[in-house]
Amino acid sequence: MINVLRQHITNRLGDDIQNLDQVLLAFKPIKAKRNEHLLRQGDTCKYVYFIAKGCLQVYVYDNDFNESTRDIVTEDNWCSDLLSFGSGNPSSENIRAVEPCELFAVDRENFQKMTETIPQFDKVYKQILEASYANSVYRINTLVSLTALERIKWLMEYRPTLMTRLSSKLIASYLGIHKDVYSRLKAKL
Amino acid sequence: MINVLRQHITNRLGDDIQNLDQVLLAFKPIKAKRNEHLLRQGDTCKYVYFIAKGCLQVYVYDNDFNESTRDIVTEDNWCSDLLSFGSGNPSSENIRAVEPCELFAVDRENFQKMTETIPQFDKVYKQILEASYANSVYRINTLVSLTALERIKWLMEYRPTLMTRLSSKLIASYLGIHKDVYSRLKAKL
DNA sequence: CTAAAACGTAGACTTTTATCATCGTTCACG
DNA sequence: CGTGAACGATGATAAAAGTCTACGTTTTAG
Known part of the structure; x- marks a missing residue:
C-alpha cells in the first residue's frame, strides 16, 4: 500500500x-x-x-x-x-x-x-x-457566485463520483445547503 | 516606497x-x-x-x-x-x-x-x-457555516476597517449577498 | 460648476432556502 | 436474524434572501 x-x-x-x-x-x-x-x-x-x-x-x-x-x-x-x-x-x-x-x-x-x-x-x-489552495479558490468562487441548484450542477459536472459514493447528508453539508433542500432540488434535475 | x-x-x-x-x-x-x-x-x-x-x-x-x-x-x-x-x-x-x-x-x-x-x-x-491558503480556509468555513447576518457580524469583528473603507456594494459581494440585503441587515444591528 | 452616473436606503413583492413533522426504507449492531 | 437508529423523500409552513422600483445623496467626469 x-x-x-x-x-x-x-x-x-x-x-x-x-x-x-x-x-x-x-x-x-x-x-x-x-x-x-x-x-x-x-x-x-x-x-x-x-x-x-x-x-x-x-x-x-x-x-x-x-x-x-x-x-x-x-x-x-x-x-x-x-x-x-x-x-x-x-x-x-x-x-x-x-x-x-x-x-x-x-x-x-x-x-x-x-x-x-x-x-x-x-x-x-x-x-x-x-x-x-487551488481547490480552496475554486470552492470559494462557487460558494459566493452560485445558487444552491447551481452548486449541485457544479458538483455533478466536476466531482460526479462523490455524489454516488457519499451520503446525501454529507454532500448537502459540503454544498452549504440543508439536506432537505438538497433532496428536493436533486429531484428536479 | x-x-x-x-x-x-x-x-x-x-x-x-x-x-x-x-x-x-x-x-x-x-x-x-x-x-x-x-x-x-x-x-x-x-x-x-x-x-x-x-x-x-x-x-x-x-x-x-x-x-x-x-x-x-x-x-x-x-x-x-x-x-x-x-x-x-x-x-x-x-x-x-x-x-x-x-x-x-x-x-x-x-x-x-x-x-x-x-x-x-x-x-x-x-x-x-x-x-x-489560511485565508481561504477561514473564508470557506464562514461561507458554508454562517448566515448572511452572521457573516456581517464576522466581518465587523475580524476585518472592521474594511467596512468603513470600502463601498457597501463591494462588501456585500465579498460576503456573497446582494447589496440590498446587506443594506437592510446592516441597519438591524 | 454642472450634468450624468453611481451609490445607499427603503418598501413591496417573489423566489429560494430553512425548518419541522411524517413515513417508508435502509443500515448497523447486538 | 431482528430491532432501533439513521437515512432519504415529501408536504406544509416559516424565515431568509433576492428582485424590482423609486428616490435622495454622493461621486465622477467633462
Missing part, C-alpha cells in the same frame, strides 16, 4: 529522487474505521495524512451544532489542517473518516526536518499547498 | 538575508488608478503583486454578470491569481484596484528563478502560499 504513496510522489517529481525510501520511512501506516475521528476541534493537528484508500471529511460546527463541511478528500490526495499542523495551535476543524481508510501519516517533527533537509520533499510540500 | 516591501520581507525572515537587494530589483513599481484592472479573466496572470498602498479586489462573474468577490487584499499583503500565474493558463478571475494603489510586481520568470536560486525567497513564496 505504501507504493500508492511512492507512486504519488514519483509521478510528481520524476523517479530520480534521492532519499525517497528515507522519506517513505517517516510515514506511519494507519487504518481508520468508518466514522473514526482523526482530529477534533480544540486539539492540535499532529499529522499530515496521505490517503491511499478511503475518504475523509473536514468540517466545522455552525451555531446550531450542524456540521458544515469545508472539504471532502479522497484517495491519492493529502489531508490535514495545515494551519494547526504548521503552527501547533489548536484546530477549529474536525477530520473524520467517512469510509474505512488506509492512510499514511507524517508528524510535524519529521515533516519539518524533511522540508529543511530534503529539497525534493520541500517540493512535495509546496505541491500539497498549491493543490490545497 | 520599496522599503515597505523590504520591511515586509525582513519582518518575516529576519534581517540577515543575503541577496535581498537582488530580490528587490526584480520588483517593478506600479501605480494603479482607482478601478484600473490588473487582470481580466481569460488572460494569463503575469505578475504577483505586493501591495504597498491601496486595495485590490479579486472577483469572478456569476451567471447574471454580477461580480462575486473572492478576496479583498489590502496593503502589506500579496495578491495574484497564483493558479494562473504558476501554470500559465488563462485566469478565470479579475483583479481590480478599488483604490489608487502603489504596487510592486514580479513576473513569472524572475519569480521562478528566485525561488530556485535564492532559498530565502523560496521561503517567502511558501509564506505567501500559506497565508493565502
Whole structure:
C-alpha cells in the first residue's frame, strides 16, 4: 500500500529522487474505521495524512451544532489542517473518516526536518499547498457566485463520483445547503 | 516606497538575508488608478503583486454578470491569481484596484528563478502560499457555516476597517449577498 | 460648476432556502 | 436474524434572501 504513496510522489517529481525510501520511512501506516475521528476541534493537528484508500471529511460546527463541511478528500490526495499542523495551535476543524481508510501519516517533527533537509520533499510540500489552495479558490468562487441548484450542477459536472459514493447528508453539508433542500432540488434535475 | 516591501520581507525572515537587494530589483513599481484592472479573466496572470498602498479586489462573474468577490487584499499583503500565474493558463478571475494603489510586481520568470536560486525567497513564496491558503480556509468555513447576518457580524469583528473603507456594494459581494440585503441587515444591528 | 452616473436606503413583492413533522426504507449492531 | 437508529423523500409552513422600483445623496467626469 505504501507504493500508492511512492507512486504519488514519483509521478510528481520524476523517479530520480534521492532519499525517497528515507522519506517513505517517516510515514506511519494507519487504518481508520468508518466514522473514526482523526482530529477534533480544540486539539492540535499532529499529522499530515496521505490517503491511499478511503475518504475523509473536514468540517466545522455552525451555531446550531450542524456540521458544515469545508472539504471532502479522497484517495491519492493529502489531508490535514495545515494551519494547526504548521503552527501547533489548536484546530477549529474536525477530520473524520467517512469510509474505512488506509492512510499514511507524517508528524510535524519529521515533516519539518524533511522540508529543511530534503529539497525534493520541500517540493512535495509546496505541491500539497498549491493543490490545497487551488481547490480552496475554486470552492470559494462557487460558494459566493452560485445558487444552491447551481452548486449541485457544479458538483455533478466536476466531482460526479462523490455524489454516488457519499451520503446525501454529507454532500448537502459540503454544498452549504440543508439536506432537505438538497433532496428536493436533486429531484428536479 | 520599496522599503515597505523590504520591511515586509525582513519582518518575516529576519534581517540577515543575503541577496535581498537582488530580490528587490526584480520588483517593478506600479501605480494603479482607482478601478484600473490588473487582470481580466481569460488572460494569463503575469505578475504577483505586493501591495504597498491601496486595495485590490479579486472577483469572478456569476451567471447574471454580477461580480462575486473572492478576496479583498489590502496593503502589506500579496495578491495574484497564483493558479494562473504558476501554470500559465488563462485566469478565470479579475483583479481590480478599488483604490489608487502603489504596487510592486514580479513576473513569472524572475519569480521562478528566485525561488530556485535564492532559498530565502523560496521561503517567502511558501509564506505567501500559506497565508493565502489560511485565508481561504477561514473564508470557506464562514461561507458554508454562517448566515448572511452572521457573516456581517464576522466581518465587523475580524476585518472592521474594511467596512468603513470600502463601498457597501463591494462588501456585500465579498460576503456573497446582494447589496440590498446587506443594506437592510446592516441597519438591524 | 454642472450634468450624468453611481451609490445607499427603503418598501413591496417573489423566489429560494430553512425548518419541522411524517413515513417508508435502509443500515448497523447486538 | 431482528430491532432501533439513521437515512432519504415529501408536504406544509416559516424565515431568509433576492428582485424590482423609486428616490435622495454622493461621486465622477467633462
